[in-house]
Amino acid sequence: MTMNHEPDLRHALPAVTEAELAALRDRLPAVTEAELAALRDRLAARADAEGVLDVAYRTLDTPVGTLLLAATEAGLVRVAYPVEGHDQVLQALAARVSPRMLNAPRRLDPAAREIDEYFAGRRRTFDLPLDFRLSGGFRRTVLSHLPDIGYGHTASYAAVAAAAGRPRAFRAVGTACATNPLPVVVPCHRVIRSDGSLSGYAGGPAAKQALLTLEAA
């Protein structure tokens, strides 16, 4: 509708030079990372208080790499290793749980503290509310039995299958462990092959070995 005289107007108005554009962008007081972090913290607290923060997340540096931790209002919903791709994990959470998601460390404080204690050798069991919504059916049953394998112990896939009430479903146990949304906290790393070899792990074999070595100390 205004297309006809737009070109005329463009010529009539003084052009904005690159230098002016740069001045506008660079000479205005910069937005610092500290200012944004303070604003994000306040936003997260308000969003939480108003019940619109469906997923809170943060990262945590550990001896097995930087873990992504995410929690719903029900509890810890996801622990992810770097090799899983934190961005992809967040996108999947937005699609499967809710896009109302913020980097909001406070909700993860208890989880971060317990995981820190675990890696420091000062914690043997986790005492955290867990949200298993990313795992369903038999997989969920399997995961619910994994904490029964004590700290420093291991169990075979067949043994876990038997404990979960389907002794022949050891392959399904493997799948349940491989898709465990809460590694480290739900100890799928304690499930190994009957011959003692480690088999796969979401965080990679080195991470699985590191957890078992930590627990054997």
Added chain:
Amino acid sequence: MAEHGATVLRVCRAVLGPADADDAWSETFLAALKAYPRLPADANVEAWLVTIAHRKAIDVTRAAARRAVPVADVPEPPPAGQADGRDTELADALAALPRRQREAIAYHYLAGLPYQDVAAITGGSTDAARRAAADGIARLRKTYPGAALPDGENS
């Protein structure tokens, strides 16, 4: 959404000044969080956020006007330069522009929205948005003495 935090804060500061910008930013993202599940997957998130920020900036201005107690008919003192040594001259010159010009400059030059989107946000025609930005830039060339506006009438 998080990656747009800095842009939205710059836009809020340009339109409202630093004191009220934080409130507008918080209200913008809180409203966005509430509405996010209804946003179409192919929407331009930044344009959407600037649209919300525009409305929240108006709300913040209205709330500030309600709070203001008229003591005397004294003009506001110019904002003091920030203690951390930042260059606030351009921000001050921007703050002195009429609101429509500040909005057009912020949405077009800081947020990078085309004039068509700017017009959809502020109301009025695309030409009017373009002219408001151009008038604002022309005024800045006069009022901002910084050397980085070379084509202006520098002192």
